Amino acid sequence: MTKRMRNVAISGIGQTRHRGHREDVNMVELVSEAVEAVLEDSKMDLKDIDCIVHGNMELFEGVHQPDMWHVLGDGAYGKAGFRITTGGTTGATIVCSADHLVASGMYDSVLAIGWEKQEEGMTTTGITNMADPLWEREIQTGAITGTHGVMMMNKFGEPANQAAAEFRVLMADNARKNYKAHLRIEITRKDVLASRVLAWPLRLLHMCPESNGACAILFVSEKLAKKLPQKPVWMHDHVTVHRQETFDLVNMGDLDTHGEAARVLYARNGILDPMKQVGVFEMYDPQSWWALDWLGKFLMLENGEQIEMILNGDFAIDGKFPVNPSGGVVSSNPIGATAIIRVAEAALQIRGNAGEHQVPKDVNLAMSTGFGGTFWTVLHLLGAEKPDK
Amino acid sequence: MYTTDKLPLDQKDCFGKFGLMSIPYRYFAGLFLSEAMIALRDDKKILGAKCEKCDKVYVPPRSRCEKDFSKITELVEVGPEGTVEEITVVNYEEEYFKKFCSMLDPPYTMALIKLDGASTKLLHRIPGDKIKRGDRVKPKWAADDKREAMITDIEYFEKV
Numbered sequence: 001m002t003k004r005m006r007n008v009a010i011s012g013i014g015q016t017r018h019r020g021h022r023e024d025v026n027m028v029e030l031v032s033e034a035v036e037a038v039l040e041d042s043k044m045d046l047k048d049i050d051c052i053v054h055g056n057m058e059l060f061e062g063v064h065q066p067d068m069w070h071v072l073g074d075g076a077y078g079k080a081g082f083r084i085t086t087g088g089t090t091g092a093t094i095v096c097s098a099d100h101l102v103a104s105g106m107y108d109s110v111l112a113i114g115w116e117k118q119e120e121g122m123t124t125t126g127i128t129n130m131a132d133p134l135w136e137r138e139i140q141t142g143a144i145t146g147t148h149g150v151m152m153m154n155k156f157g158e159p160a161n162q163a164a165a166e167f168r169v170l171m172a173d174n175a176r177k178n179y180k181a182h183l184r185i186e187i188t189r190k191d192v193l194a195s196r197v198l199a200w201p202l203r204l205l206h207m208c209p210e211s212n213g214a215c216a217i218l219f220v221s222e223k224l225a226k227k228l229p230q231k232p233v234w235m236h237d238h239v240t241v242h243r244q245e246t247f248d249l250v251n252m253g254d255l256d257t258h259g260e261a262a263r264v265l266y267a268r269n270g271i272l273d274p275m276k277q278v279g280v281f282e283m284y285d286p287q288s289w290w291a292l293d294w295l296g297k298f299l300m301l302e303n304g305e306q307i308e309m310i311l312n313g314d315f316a317i318d319g320k321f322p323v324n325p326s327g328g329v330v331s332s333n334p335i336g337a338t339a340i341i342r343v344a345e346a347a348l349q350i351r352g353n354a355g356e357h358q359v360p361k362d363v364n365l366a367m368s369t370g371f372g373g374t375f376w377t378v379l380h381l382l383g384a385e386k387p388d389k
Numbered sequence: 390m391y392t393t394d395k396l397p398l399d400q401k402d403c404f405g406k407f408g409l410m411s412i413p414y415r416y417f418a419g420l421f422l423s424e425a426m427i428a429l430r431d432d433k434k435i436l437g438a439k440c441e442k443c444d445k446v447y448v449p450p451r452s453r454c455e456k457d458f459s460k461i462t463e464l465v466e467v468g469p470e471g472t473v474e475e476i477t478v479v480n481y482e483e484e485y486f487k488k489f490c491s492m493l494d495p496p497y498t499m500a501l502i503k504l505d506g507a508s509t510k511l512l513h514r515i516p517g518d519k520i521k522r523g524d525r526v527k528p529k530w531a532a533d534d535k536r537e538a539m540i541t542d543i544e545y546f547e548k549v
């Protein structure tokens with residue numbers, strides 16, 4: 001157990017519908033929608049919120065300091081606040097920050113907002129500037145890579161190919177139950193395997209879309225949580241692990257940041273069997289080949305057991321260990337919001353009011369992850385009961 | 390002797406890369422604010438957004454009141470005349486700006502102008518350096534075929 005000055009609860013969740021096109025609103029208006037939704041969900045009066053933590057990807061919309069601009073419509077007027085931008089993990093890091101701000105006693109209520117309006121910029125603009133200007137920037141590509149797919153194919157052969165495709169089909173099935181998801185498509189394993197190759201064995205249907213969307217979560221002290229109508233979801237723990245910021249191509253295969261995060265989180269929280277003790281897992285899956293590899297890393301499956309489990313349907317909403325009931329990142333990816341959506345979806349499952357994609361059981365513990373940069377991971381653990389209980 | 394005493398170093402021995410970052414973007418005004426931009430282009434009208442709750446009229450318009458978080462749904466015509474409230478004089482041409490933005494020939498005045506009926510001030514420019522606070526000004530519209538639903542549809546403001 002980590003040391004916590006005081007308990008922190010999620011008492012409100014707001015999301016936009018994540019869409020490929022949102023020409024009908026500007027950036028500020030998109031964020032306003034999520035803020036309006038979280039105020040409605042929590043019944044919190046905006047004037048009682050102490051601090052706003054705001055985040056998205058650097059350079060993606062080409063706007064410098066969007067957090068300042070967004071004061072026009074995110075409710076931050078006259079409040080404390082700052083911006084966090086840690087690449088793909090941004091949404092998860094905002095949550096770490098909001099948790100710290102409330103746990104420390106500095107604020108009683110913090111609103112965390114992650115957003116992205118990807119149609120307004122060009123993903124590669126931001127991402128390529130992460131690489132070393134002399135050694136890498138002119139040579140590298142963007143976020144599309146088949147590396148881990150090749151590794152999985154070399155290790156497990158055709159069953160891995162079938163499982164990656166089947167997991168993508170499961171995400172589509174789940175997304176069709178989630179009104180807020182961007183891609184709510186009807187696909188079969190055959191469709192996935194027939195879609196065009198981006199970087200073998202990664203195919204078009206394995207890859208996430210570019211979405212526009214925002215997500216806001218209200219974090220409050222225990223005292224305040226008791227006054228608010230929603231069932232509180234308690235913050236238990238979070239672990240951030242990263243190895244480097246430049247690409248270490250030599251050791252790419254050994255980058256076990258996910259496994260390291262999981263080992264630390266499980267050890268600190270008495271988790272011996274994650275699939276028994278944790279009820280649902282919202283994993284940041286930018287593509288299905290990564291999902292296939294990372295399920296093994298996060299769940300401590302050393303011999304590719306996840307392949308069999310996927311083909312068995314064990315990760316389905318009504319399966320043994322539900323993963324991404326929301327449809328995951330391959331179904332919606334407004335990047336700055338993506339990792340906070342994982343936390344929001346995990347919290348909704350604990351509350352029990354996720355809607356059509358609610359898992360059919362009581363969820364006591366839920367995990368969510370954020371992913372970005374050169375294998376950064378942020379792993380969150382949430383619970384139905386207070387962590388000190 | 391410290392290395393810092395010899396700066397700058399010869400680029401032959403101490404390599405530096407000089408690049409240009411290009412950031413492509415599209416910006417969507419949204420349905421509500423588009424009406425105001427289109428009014429500039431098609432009708433030479435300046436619209437502000439009026440908050441029903443606090444009566445504030447925002448120019449440039451916006452769809453949320455930053456103070457009370459109300460959704461704003463009403464656009465009202467303001468100006469076209471207004472009063473100069475704050476000024477600064479631009480005396481130099483900036484090469485980079487000149488390349489990417491439209492500029493007037495210096496010296497010219499940058500001004501915050503409170504248009505009649507608005508609660509906030511609009512940033513624009515006025516030719517010359519003889520402008521004073523309190524001066525009354527009106528917009529000089531760009532030609533019909535030059536207006537493209539941007540603030541530059543008003544070329545500049547000039548004394549009434």
Ligand SMILES: [Zn+2]
Pocket residue numbers: 440441442443444445454455456457458459
């Ligand atoms: Zn107002």
